[in-house]
Amino acid sequence: MLSKNRYDQVIDLAVELVTMNPAEIDYGWIADSLQQVLECPTATFSEVGKDGVKGLGWPETRLTSATMTEVTRRNMERHPLIQHYVHTTDRRPLAVTDVTTMRSWRSSAVGSDIRSVTGFYDHLALPLLSPTGTMRAFALGRPDGSFTAQEREFVERLHPVLIALDSRARLARPTATAPRLTPREEQVLELVAAGLSRRLAARRLRVSIRTVDKHLETIYRKLGVNSHMQAALWLRGSR
Secondary structure: OOOHHHHHHHHHHHHHHHHOOHHHOOHHHHHHHHHHHHOOOEEEEEEEEOOEEEEEEEOOOOOOHHHHHHHHHHHOOOOHHHHHHHHOOOOOOEEHHHOOOHHHHHHOHHHHHHHHHHOOOOEEEEEOOOOOOOEEEEEEEOOOOOOOHHHHHHHHHHHHHHHHHHHHHHHHOOOOOOOOOOHHHHHHHHHHHOOOOHHHHHHHHOOOHHHHHHHHHHHHHHHOOOOHHHHHHHHHHHO
């Protein structure tokens, strides 16, 4: 069970994330805060996208950007967790042992390589929103074992807040590749985000449920999400 001090740290982090100015988002600060709350000596951030690969690591004195970028590049096609996020729309926090066994992971070349660089085998990833075919995620690890069920529950509760902050920050710095929804897609998303069922949204828009489903499929693909909640978080962050 988490101590009161660590529980208070979780609450403080959640409050800070909610009130943080999106233009001032600092991934290093977020990584440092997550390390303190979960008592992890190491944190990394990896991005695999259509424009290339990027890696960050903390503590920076040991895990430099060049080091993490290179280790991500040489292992991205073999790392089971990276491949899971790249090839699916699943953006839940997962441990590497959720997609493979620890025995297989420890005996693999990529597992040994990650261990030699970061100092841990099992690690917990907190993915941010990204389209299918790409991945952006923090990873936290310890050399002495896995995360408890309670720790993972706290991470899962913090995760939507982190996603919303990141989405707001990315929208504050728009790029040519930022997702764009059509006016009709925005209408569908607004109704669903407001809590309407697909049937009620279809009735409100005077279209079939099948049409609403087609719009939702397109919206999810554009935003790189797989649930109404994640799409609603993106919409809230864009306002």
